[in-house]
Amino acid sequence: MFELLKKYTEMPGPLGHEHRVQKAFMDDLKPLTDEIQLTNTGNVVAHFPGEGRKIVVFGHADEICYYVLSVSDEGFLRIVSYATLRGEKVSYPYCLVGQKALVIGDEKDARGVFATPSAHVLYQKEREQPLDTWSVHVDIGASSSDEVAELGIHPGSPIIWNPTTERIGKKAFGKAMDDRFAHAVMLELAKRLEGSELSCDLYMASTVQEEIGLKGAEDLRRGGYDISLALDVGIAGDYPTLEKGRMPIKLGDGPALVYKDGFIHYNIEIIKELRRTAEKNGIPYQHGIFTLYGSDSGVMMAGGAKPNLIAPPCRYTHLPIEMVHLDDIENTIKLLYHYITK
Template sequence: MKEFSTELLKKLLLVYGPSGNEAQVAELISEEIKDLVDEIYTDNLGNLIAHKKGPGKKIMLAGHMDQIGLMTTHIDKEGFLRFSNLGGLSPAITLSQRVIFENGVIGVIGSEKIDTLKDLTLDKLFIDIGASSQEDAETMVSIGDTCVYHSEPIIDDKKVISQGLDDRIGCFIMIEVLKQLKEIKHDLYFVFTVQEEVGTRGAKTAAFHIEPDLAISFDVTATGDTPKAKEMAVKLGAGAAIKIKDNSILCHPMIKNHMIKTAKKFRIPYQLEVLEFGGTDSGAIHLTRSGVPSGVLSVPSRYIHSNCEMASVSDVENIISLSRALFENEWSEA
């Protein structure tokens, strides 16, 4: 991994930050980039906005800081916690996972007795923090407290495996792009957004404030390269995924075509992404005010919204390279 810092990526993957509680992530990112930008601030909703002044078009870059999580809704008399989801949680994936709360309390997800996996739903699950009673549990956790999957990231020369890859990997790419940029040709706003997993809320307010000429989001996308997977022309290691559509956006042809042209010009591996579900911050950004031409650079990822999301190191490197090429050169089509 010559292109970027493994240590920084691990820090980003481990820092606590479910939707609505992204302050620790913002603090880490701010410390990392504050000397690389002309202005940095946090808006009223919690988005971290870093402005790198330059000529040309005003471009908003977005990657979300929040990760999926669980929120405590009830503590029973035996000290077991019931919970609601923050973002998309699969009951089958969530069962038996370790979780960690902001204060460091660690628990494990258990299940009521069920006769078949078809009966496994979130309301059949509970969090066991090892409490002996409701009173004991309440000394550790309160109603409304949130937790996230808890596991150690694995990073080697080929792959990254971790919880929170969605979308700390997007934030990481933005940081690395900012570090590696030389002479920029555009007025860049690096926006590390909040509450994407619960409705792309931060991106909506940030775009309204910035009023960009165009926008690019960095996020993960699904793949079709595992055994008997849903057919999809995206796979790990095949390059930066240039989005064409998902359920939240039909990417602007000008943005998509310029990305393809730039990738070809600089011989950067890429693939085209048509996602038949889900969405990204660009889904909110492109509908802001009178409309913002928007696109997405996606990191192909297996096992999204699990504790072991997987991405290819080479894909991350190619997205960083393509981003640099986009922002260090003129955007003649815009």
């Protein structure tokens, strides 16, 4: 499972440029089902025929990213966050500085670093000021704007942080656990379904542009599903720099069944079905409510589905060091398997 998780989390798939993730997902699904569709909006939808309620299990392919806003004469890249239109500047600037960067050019990628002036050249007053948009740039080793242009990089080119995904015992950390763990879960689930009898008509999907407002899911909801089971990272609060009680979700205690987030209340009937399935099969789970949060299932009700969210806990979300517990990933697969099979 870790190798599959590593494959998908390390893959570049910034918002609006999810094609590499989608192609890999389709290629990995081909031995498992004959019915795979790439929609006009860029979503991937796979069908596993069965009898009963029409259920879709899905996650999103896009990841947190930045974009080139301008290129200096000397070849440095000024950046802007994917979320600028939501009123944010460069989010999490302190986590950006010192990170490896990968700039997605027209034909090839360019490696670089997120950087800011070091303490050796800053006055004391400047050191005490918080970082802002213009304090962070990306250095790809170019010496001029012409050199940048030759690499196919220009305003609008996406930039992601570019760490490797690592494992420490039963925990794994890296970028894009949000939401590429879902692809690993769906692929492993599809493998385990071979030879099993489904209790539903099952679909699995990978959506695009979730991070900017659930855009791919707005297309997916037209599929006429009875139940939507979104897979997304849960918010873990089990570390000492967060006050106890603010978020009681813990790594290793099972996936969170989420009742409500900042957009929607999930379907209580299906939550209770999932709880009974977990309890019957000895699968640990947690109760969750996430206030500063939203998932693709938030728009599925408008298409007639009963919306739900299954969320394995994750520490340090929307950072390049997102950490998950492999037991929680495994228990998510087990919960889904027992829920959709007879």
